Amino acid sequence: MELYGYWRSSASYRARIALNFKRLDYQYLPVHLLRDGGQQHQQAYRQLNPNGLVPTLVDGKTVIHQSLAIMEYLDEKYPGPALLPGKAADRAQIRAMSLDLASELQPLINLRVQQYLSGTLKLDDQAKKAWLAHWFAKAFASFEISLIDHGGNYCYGDLFSMADACLVPQVYSAERFGIDLTAYPRLQAMYQKLLELPWVAAAHPSKQPDAES
Numbered sequence: 040m041e042l043y044g045y046w047r048s049s050a051s052y053r054a055r056i057a058l059n060f061k062r063l064d065y066q067y068l069p070v071h072l073l074r075d076g077g078q079q080h081q082q083a084y085r086q087l088n089p090n091g092l093v094p095t096l097v098d099g100k101t102v103i104h105q106s107l108a109i110m111e112y113l114d115e116k117y118p119g120p121a122l123l124p125g126k127a128a129d130r131a132q133i134r135a136m137s138l139d140l141a142s143e144l145q146p147l148i149n150l151r152v153q154q155y156l157s158g159t160l161k162l163d164d165q166a167k168k169a170w171l172a173h174w175f176a177k178a179f180a181s182f183e184i185s186l187i188d189h190g191g192n193y194c195y196g197d198l199f200s201m202a203d204a205c206l207v208p209q210v211y212s213a214e215r216f217g218i219d220l221t222a223y224p225r226l227q228a229m230y231q232k233l234l235e236l237p238w239v240a241a242a243h244p245s246k247q248p249d250a251e252s
């Protein structure tokens with residue numbers, strides 16, 4: 040299997056956590072999101088992923104983009120620990136918590152959105168910071184409540200799941216952007232605990248071959 044990704048892309052980070060958790064071997068193929076005007080826009084890569092976004096998973100003849108689709112595919116195709124454990128209602132709740140981060144927050148803070156804010160809408164750094172702080176606050180305030188309602192040893196109950204694979208990269212991004220996390224004690228504690236897990240630690244951006252200092 041091959042995973043096209045970028046070291047500090049949150050969506051790639053999710054997929055790496057999932058692959059490690061499922062104990063699947065894969066080759067990591069870096070796509071530099073800034074170099075050469077963004078290698079994700081090059082034609083060869085766009086043939087794999089027409090959105091020009093990372094990650095993309097290649098498993099034999101199967102090519103999949105969208106990190107949540109990748110995680111569900113890995114779970115259905117490969118045995119081992121489940122990213123979506125439990126019954127239908129548990130699994131729906133895990134998907135909902137995952138989407139709260141991967142679909143309601145991450146697209147608003149993505150590189151191409153930030154490039155549009157500064158390049159086309161001419162927002163200055165202060166306005167961009169306010170944009171990021173606003174969307175992080177909305178998403179993390181509601182995730183804090185979800186953790187009260189559904190959290191246990193992990194984001195949902197007492198088993199690791201796709202929701203945990205989604206939380207870690209989003210908090211990593213928040214730290215990168217200097218977002219104040221003091222209003223979210225449960226989220227912070229969960230993040231610190233998850234970072235210790237070996238399959239999460241190995242997926243950390245700083246551990247990837249394309250990591251930059």
Ligand SMILES: N[C@@H](CCC(=O)N[C@@H](CS)C(=O)NCC(=O)O)C(=O)O
Binds near residue numbers: 092104146
């Ligand atoms: N919903 C997608 C999001 C993918 C995505 O936004 N990837 C970002 C990095 S986290 C990207 O490739 N950005 C490149 C760009 O904005 O040009 C997923 O979960 O895979």
